[in-house]
Amino acid sequence: VNTCGFIESAKQESIENILEFVTLKKEGRIKVICVTGCLAERYQEEMAKEIPEADVILGIGSNEEICDAIEKALAGEKVRRFGPKEALPLEGDRIVSNLPFxxxxxxxxxxxxxxxxxxxxxxxxxxxxxxxxxxxxxxxxxxxxxxxxxxxxxxxxxxxxxxxxxxxxxxxxxxxxxxxxxxxxxxxxxxxxxxxxxxxxxxxxxxxxxxxxxxxxxxxxxxxxxxxxxxxxxxxxxxxxxxxxxxxxxxxxxxxxxxxxxxxxxxxxxxxxxxxxxxxxxxxxxxxxxxxxxxxxxxxxxxxxxxxxxxxxxxxxxxxxxxxxxxxxxKLVGSDLEVVVEGYDRYASSYFGRSAADAPDIDGKIFFVSKKKLAVGQYLPVHVDDVLDYDLIGSAL
Missing domain, CATH: 3.80.30.20 (tm_1862 like domain)
Known part of the structure; x- marks a missing residue:
């Protein structure tokens, strides 16, 4: 669980996610709980005391040790490591964990x-x-x-x-x-x-x-x-x-x-x-x-x-x-936008995606119909037909 310790709501969400994994561990569905990120760094002693089910707790300066730490946890050890927080992000090949595009x-x-x-x-x-x-x-x-x-x-x-x-x-x-x-x-x-x-x-x-x-x-x-x-x-x-x-x-x-x-x-x-x-x-x-x-x-x-x-x-x-x-x-109704496909909503029977004007996760989307089958990550022109709150409604060209 990669946690956030920035504001209260984010901290609470991180704790709730950890506790969900605690339940899964008690049910035998997972073997090891590893907690990383800002919450682990900020509350080192409290985390170990309040959530003893966490097998591995790593500070932000110890991410490179995660594989070794998990191996030790699988062998029955409790691992607590906190390297210098001045460490830079790890270098090397990335694995993209969100939409692939x-x-x-x-x-x-x-x-x-x-x-x-x-x-x-x-x-x-x-x-x-x-x-x-x-x-x-x-x-x-x-x-x-x-x-x-x-x-x-x-x-x-x-x-x-x-x-x-x-x-x-x-x-x-x-x-x-x-x-x-x-x-x-x-x-x-x-x-x-x-x-x-x-x-x-x-x-x-x-x-x-x-x-x-x-x-x-x-x-x-x-x-x-x-x-x-x-x-x-x-x-x-x-x-x-x-x-x-x-x-x-x-x-x-x-x-x-x-x-x-x-x-x-x-x-x-x-x-x-x-x-x-x-x-x-x-x-x-x-x-x-x-x-x-x-x-x-x-x-x-x-x-x-x-x-x-x-x-x-x-x-x-x-x-x-x-x-x-x-x-x-x-003002966008009637215009054409370049859109990247993010997925298909079967309940709305429409594709959805974003234009360059919208960042992932934080901005709106455009929901649109298409006569052709589309792939996630595909870019195409979409005609804007209507508005729905922060989102747009359209049709593929």
Missing amino acids: FAYLKIAEGCDNRCTYCAIPMIRGRYRSREMDKIVAEAQHLANHGVTELNVVAQDTTRYGVDLYGKPMLPELLRRLARIENLHWIRVLYTYPDLITDELLDVMAQEEKVVKYLDIPLQHCDKQVLKEMNRRGDRESLTALMEKIRAKVPGIILRTTLITGFPGETEEQFETLCQFVQQIKFERLGCFPYSAEEGTPAGEREDQIDPEVRQRRADIIMELQMGIMEAHNQ
Whole structure:
């Protein structure tokens, strides 16, 4: 079980998954439970004490020992290993565990931004870029084995290369990835607004394989709230940045993530956030109520907002976004989109997939009918006929 220890809901989901495997082990259906990831790293002693059924617990710096650890567990040992968390992701050939045509490409580990609400630097350490040649080699391997869509990820993709090469190197990396044969879409996720450069935007405008989609988690727009989050900017500077991006990369899809109910957030500051959302009209947006994380400066503050207020504010933002999304999607009715097939829904009697405007797992889909039998991972044009909430309805051409 590869766990997440980022926010409370993710931690709870990880624990529930572990307990499901505990039940399977008691029933004799599995032999060994191995727990890895951020939850294992963050709660080393607690995990061993509270879930003794876990045969193997590995910190994030011990992933390379997983085979040896499982062998020892099969022989009856309890294995607990926690290597240096500064370790980089393992190199070598990847096995894609999701749909075979897309993959996430991690380009760095850790984070240097030190946002006051976030435990990631505490769990995963300082920002460490992977060597560019190794990233490109991994991407080439994935492309050779059927992957046509790469989603570039890190805690902060725009900081890539600063530690290794002395300057941001994401634009150069994207240019090299775009030269790989068989790759069709390259998408950039988790950018940081301060490091979105003209060079990066030029690459997105010029390179056909780099999709016109940019994920920029802004978290808030109020200057004081951002300052208390240890983030820079304000409504005016962020508005100017969004306008600049849209001017330099026409037709780009902007995605952001927001937090409501950060400690001390006033109704006036929340109203500023609502106005910002209505003004910018992000094509994609996720909003989450603030989660107080132990060990973080924000989590220790005494001016915590009532959880119900946090959730209510998040619901208001998402209601605003629903209207923005519906208006955006209505403009697509009658147009043709290139879509990648993700599967077939036998209950709806239709195929479903995504356009380049939608990232896997977090964005919407298009459901469409086809007279021909289609394969997962196939790209084809689809005519948009209608809108259903965040999704589209169409027909294959």
